[in-house]
Amino acid sequence: MSTxxxxxxxxxxxxxxxxxxxRLITAKEHGFSDLQIAHIFSTTESTVQGLRKHYGINSVFKTVDTCAAEFDAKTPYHYSTYDxxxxxxxxxxxxxxxxxxGPNRIGQGIEFDYCCVQAVFALREAGYETIMVNCNPETVSTDYDIADxxxxxxxxFEDTxxxxEHEKPLGVIVSFGGQTPLKLSGRLHEAGVTILGTSSExxxxxxxxKKFGALLDRLNIPHPDYGTAVSLEEARDITTRIGYPVLVRPSYVLxxxxxxxxxxxxxxxxxVDQALFITEKYPLLIDRFLETAVEFDIDALADTTDCVISGIMQHVEAAGIHSGDSTSILPYHNISPEVIATMKEYTRIMAENLKVVGLMNVQYAVQNNSVYVIEVNPRASRTVPxxxxxxxxxxxxxxxxxxLGEKLSDLRREFDLKDCDELGLKHMAIKEPVFPFSKFVKSGVYLGPEMRSTGEAMSLAEKFPEAFAKAYQAANMHLPLSGSVFISVNNQDKNNRILDIARSLYRMDFDLVATEGTHRFLCENGIECKKVFKVGEEGRPNIFDIIKHGKIDFVINTPRGEQALHDEEAIGAASVLSNVPFVTTIEAAEASVQAIDCIRHEEFGVKSLQEYAAYRNKP
Incomplete structure (x- = not known):
C-alpha cells in the first residue's frame, strides 16, 4: 500500500x-469500520477516512470464482478486504x-429488488455496463448472472x-433500492458522485x-398538522397544538x-423513552392522524418538465395501515372524479417542484372529500411491480x-403512455398482502403504520367482487360460504354501511353474533343477532372463547381508540389460531361480503397477464 x-x-x-x-491497518483488517473507529476515538467518520487516505490505506476487492476455476467465470462477483x-x-x-x-427482514418486501433487476436489464439494453451493489444473498439482484x-x-458510505472510486461510473442509481440507498444520496453527492435521477437536494x-411541510404550505397543498421533536417536552408541545391521535415515527424509516x-x-x-435514535438531524416526526380517512398510493414518472401518472391505487383499509400491508385496488373504486383530479394535480405540482427525475410515489388521505398529502417518496415504491x-x-x-437523460415526452409516444384513468383497463387488479401471523401469533395481528407482511399476491378479473375473491384465495385465505359471523364496530361505524353488510350476510343465511353495543344497534334496525360478551367483560364465554372453539367463521371488528385496539389483539390472535378470516375496517368488510356473494353465484374466469394486457386501450 503506497503512501x-x-x-x-x-x-x-x-x-x-x-x-x-x-494500528489503523490492524483495525481495518479485523473488520472495524471508519464509523466504529471514529466512535472509539471521539472523532468523525470523515476524519478517519482522511487519515486512511493520508496513510494510503484502502480496501481491495477479491473475486469469488463462480466456476471453481473449472471454467472462465464470465460474471464473477467481488467482496472487499484489506490486503x-x-x-x-x-x-x-x-x-x-x-x-x-440491503438486508431484508419481516415487514420488508422484495419489490425493490424487482426494480433493481429491471433497471439492470434496461441499462444493458441501452449499452451500459451494469454494476450491482447489494449485501442480501436472498435476492435476484445478487444472483451472479444478473449484472455484469x-x-x-x-x-x-465507506463501502459504497x-x-x-475503483469503478469510476458515469453515475449511481439510488432510487430503486428503497430507503436504505436513498439515505446515502447526500453524502455521495458531497463526495462528488453523480446521482442519476432525482438530485440529492x-x-x-x-x-x-420541515422543508417538505414548508414546500406544501407555499404550494397551498393541504397536509395533516405536524411537528418535529428531539425531546419529550417538544413532542408534548406538538401534541398539545395538533391534538391526539398522532402518528409518530423516526426520520428516514424503512x-x-x-x-x-x-x-x-x-x-x-x-x-419516546423506548426510542433509540433521536437527534437534531434525525428528529421524531409527529403528524395529526386522520382516523377513518381513505388512503391512496399514486405512482408517477417525471423528468422535471413532464409528469405521467402511472398508477392510482385505492387502499381497502382506512388510513393508518402501512401501504405494504394494505389491500390495493387498481384502478380506483367508487371515488368521485373531483377527488381523483385533485390528487393528480397535486402530484404534478410536487413532481415539478421537487424536480423529480424517474419515479415518484405519493400517499394521500381523503377525508370527507378533502385531499391531504401524507408523504412523498422521490423513488420507486413497493407498488411499482x-x-x-x-x-x-x-x-x-x-x-x-x-x-439516463431521455425525455418523457418522447417516451410517451414510444410506450403509448397516458394517465392512469385513461389506460383503458377493462379489468380490476388487486394487491393482497400475505402475513406471517400463523407463525408469530404472540407478535400481535392488528395492522398499523409499521409494515408486517412478508409478501403479496395479485389477482385480476373483469369485476371488483371476483378480483377481491381471487385475491383472498391467492393469499391462502378462504372466505366462508355459510356459518356464523361476529360483528363488533366502533360508534362511528354504526351507520347504514354496517347495516347493509349485516343485511347482506343475513340474506345469505349467515348467523350473526355481536357484542352489546353493536347487538343493540342491529336489533334496533330489525336485524336478528345473538349477543356475546366482550374480551375482558364479566361473563363467559366471551368472543375469544367462541372463536377459539370454532363457532365463528368470519370476524368483522373495527376498533377505534387505544383500548379497542388492545381488545382487537386478543380477537385477532384467536382468529389466527383458529384459521378464521377477519377484517378490521368497514371497507374491507364490504369488499369481503361482495366477494362471498360472488363465490356463491359466479364461476371464476382465468386469463393470462398477456391476455389482460391485450385489452388495454382497445375500444
Whole structure:
C-alpha cells in the first residue's frame, strides 16, 4: 500500500498522533469500520477516512470464482478486504452502479429488488455496463448472472464510495433500492458522485419534514398538522397544538419501522423513552392522524418538465395501515372524479417542484372529500411491480431511460403512455398482502403504520367482487360460504354501511353474533343477532372463547381508540389460531361480503397477464 503524499487536515493530523498507520491497518483488517473507529476515538467518520487516505490505506476487492476455476467465470462477483492484491479489473466501458435494497427482514418486501433487476436489464439494453451493489444473498439482484459485475458489500458510505472510486461510473442509481440507498444520496453527492435521477437536494426536500411541510404550505397543498421533536417536552408541545391521535415515527424509516399511532401523553412518554435514535438531524416526526380517512398510493414518472401518472391505487383499509400491508385496488373504486383530479394535480405540482427525475410515489388521505398529502417518496415504491404487471407498462424501464437523460415526452409516444384513468383497463387488479401471523401469533395481528407482511399476491378479473375473491384465495385465505359471523364496530361505524353488510350476510343465511353495543344497534334496525360478551367483560364465554372453539367463521371488528385496539389483539390472535378470516375496517368488510356473494353465484374466469394486457386501450 503506497503512501499518499498530501498535507493532512488539522483534525487528521491530530488523530494520526493517536492512531499510527500500523494500528489503523490492524483495525481495518479485523473488520472495524471508519464509523466504529471514529466512535472509539471521539472523532468523525470523515476524519478517519482522511487519515486512511493520508496513510494510503484502502480496501481491495477479491473475486469469488463462480466456476471453481473449472471454467472462465464470465460474471464473477467481488467482496472487499484489506490486503495487497486487487482482483477486480475496472473496464473502460460506460457504466452505471445500482445500489440495492440491503438486508431484508419481516415487514420488508422484495419489490425493490424487482426494480433493481429491471433497471439492470434496461441499462444493458441501452449499452451500459451494469454494476450491482447489494449485501442480501436472498435476492435476484445478487444472483451472479444478473449484472455484469456484482459487489457483495454492505450499503454504507465507506463501502459504497470505495467501489465508486475503483469503478469510476458515469453515475449511481439510488432510487430503486428503497430507503436504505436513498439515505446515502447526500453524502455521495458531497463526495462528488453523480446521482442519476432525482438530485440529492430533491430527495432531502421530500425527506426532511420541515422543508417538505414548508414546500406544501407555499404550494397551498393541504397536509395533516405536524411537528418535529428531539425531546419529550417538544413532542408534548406538538401534541398539545395538533391534538391526539398522532402518528409518530423516526426520520428516514424503512417499512414503517417504529411507527406508531399514539392516543395519550402516557403512550407518548413510553414511545419516546423506548426510542433509540433521536437527534437534531434525525428528529421524531409527529403528524395529526386522520382516523377513518381513505388512503391512496399514486405512482408517477417525471423528468422535471413532464409528469405521467402511472398508477392510482385505492387502499381497502382506512388510513393508518402501512401501504405494504394494505389491500390495493387498481384502478380506483367508487371515488368521485373531483377527488381523483385533485390528487393528480397535486402530484404534478410536487413532481415539478421537487424536480423529480424517474419515479415518484405519493400517499394521500381523503377525508370527507378533502385531499391531504401524507408523504412523498422521490423513488420507486413497493407498488411499482404491481402497477407494471397490471397495466402492462414497463415502468422501471421507462424510469431508467429518463434517468439516463431521455425525455418523457418522447417516451410517451414510444410506450403509448397516458394517465392512469385513461389506460383503458377493462379489468380490476388487486394487491393482497400475505402475513406471517400463523407463525408469530404472540407478535400481535392488528395492522398499523409499521409494515408486517412478508409478501403479496395479485389477482385480476373483469369485476371488483371476483378480483377481491381471487385475491383472498391467492393469499391462502378462504372466505366462508355459510356459518356464523361476529360483528363488533366502533360508534362511528354504526351507520347504514354496517347495516347493509349485516343485511347482506343475513340474506345469505349467515348467523350473526355481536357484542352489546353493536347487538343493540342491529336489533334496533330489525336485524336478528345473538349477543356475546366482550374480551375482558364479566361473563363467559366471551368472543375469544367462541372463536377459539370454532363457532365463528368470519370476524368483522373495527376498533377505534387505544383500548379497542388492545381488545382487537386478543380477537385477532384467536382468529389466527383458529384459521378464521377477519377484517378490521368497514371497507374491507364490504369488499369481503361482495366477494362471498360472488363465490356463491359466479364461476371464476382465468386469463393470462398477456391476455389482460391485450385489452388495454382497445375500444
Amino acid at each position: 499518499q503524499v498530501s498535507e493532512p487536515a488539522e483534525e487528521v493530523l491530530a488523530l494520526s498522533r493517536r492512531l499510527p498507520a500500523d 495487497e492484491e486487487n482482483e477486480s479489473v475496472s473496464s473502460d466501458r460506460k457504466k452505471v452502479i445500482i445500489l440495492g435494497g 459485475k456484482l459487489y457483495f458489500e454492505p450499503l454504507t 464510495i470505495r467501489i465508486i 430533491g430527495i432531502d426536500l421530500a425527506e426532511d419534514r 417499512g414503517g419501522r417504529a411507527m406508531k399511532i399514539i392516543y395519550s401523553d402516557d403512550s407518548l412518554k413510553e414511545y 404491481f402497477v407494471g404487471k397490471a397495466t402492462a407498462i414497463p415502468v422501471v424501464k421507462i424510469a431508467t431511460r429518463i434517468m
